[in-house]
Amino acid sequence: MKDKISSLFDNEFSDAELDNLLSDVTKKKSHQQSWAYYQITRDVLNGNYVSSSPMTDKIMDTIEKEPTQMGGYVHNSSTTLRAELNYLPHVFAFSVLLLIAFMVFQSPINSASSNAVLLVQDEIPSEIMQAHFAHTATNASYFVQTGLTNAQ
Amino acid sequence: MTQRFFLLLLSFFSSNVFAQTDPWQFILDAHQACRNLNYHGVLQAEHLQEIRSLEIIHAKHGEQEYTRINTLDGTPSELLSQGNATFVYGTKQDNVVIQKRNQHRLFPAVLPKSTSNLKKVYQIDMGKVDRVAGRPANVIILMPNDEYRYFYHFWLDKETSIPLKMIVSDHSNQLIEQTSFTKVNVNSEDDLSWFKPDIDLSKEYVMHEEEDFSANTPRFWKMATIPEGFEEISFRVTRSSVPNVLNHHLIYSDGLASLSLFIQPVPKGQKPKQGSAKVGNTNISAKYMKGYQVMAVGSVPQKTVESFVNSVSF
Structure with missing residues (x-):
């Protein structure tokens, strides 16, 4: 059965075989696990994997409980131009905010130059070491086990 | 006429023998072998005073290379x-964290595809034939021309050219790093059924991706002269764990040695x-300039990381 599920994800099945497989998958728990396994494998290798965390479930629940607005807005051609122009101050304000945000990211936060302390082994930022090994290590053991400090 | 013919024949044979024993050719052959051959070992x-066992499977399928490496000791990854x-799967508490990495240069595929840069900064020599993982191997030693990099020793499989062992040592002949096959099989199997993660359905899989802002980030610093042979191979800008701070990460390499240069505003x-x-054997040098922390990190001599930090100005 695992081989069949694997073949399915490799697009090696006809429609008739697919119907049989899907009815089999729904019957047995071990088949359902294989199904989940190959789905994760395929999504991860394609770079499409999105985990279903409890937070995601909560957000989806909240969205489902929100009342749905039925119907749309009436389009009034006489007010369209004015409405478009009304956006201009907002666009300008947003651009200024973006510029300020960019300057905040680029400018040093601590401008005092006389308070530097001696670098000691125990106080070397771990994120610096992790980032270094995650991109330069020739030792596979280091490469695969590093970079998890900042991961959630 | 006979004498001329004899001289021509002699020069042909001597050049052919030299071509076969040119040690730089061994480096190129090793690079090609790691990319094109199927091996499992x-x-x-x-x-850093730790020894870990790993299993590696590599295959060339069509034009694509496929590699799977898994740790055999400690936490599964x-x-x-x-x-x-490249995707790395690491176990953290009850989760499996999946990280996407831009590149990797992992043993045995550590040798560059071109030797032109290496020739500027290393001398090459051949040692006696040795035996590693039950296979005869040619020993190649790369000796630095200056004090900005270490010595590299490679044991290259006589039959296939795949590196079987690598030792990095400093100028006092102290060990910096060592990686070696204990077992390796070279095969021509056209099978990729092994190319899948070892999924544990009892764990939650979490994707951890770092956004790279390098495309929109200006370089607000200048680099003075850096040690010969080192070239910038990567530039990344990521968000620091401190809010509103961007971390600029540059990677330099001479083809074998590599180091990281970090430029970050001090919160x-x-x-x-x-x-x-x-x-361990990783050197770090730090400097504070005009509100920025500049830090160089690498498995290179102290002199090299200091040189990179001192070459930055604003």
């Missing part, structure tokens, strides 16, 4: 690489660092 890697896409309330330190 167990290797031991030593770094593995790497799957297809072409330029309010944090004291910037200055000076040099060592973690």
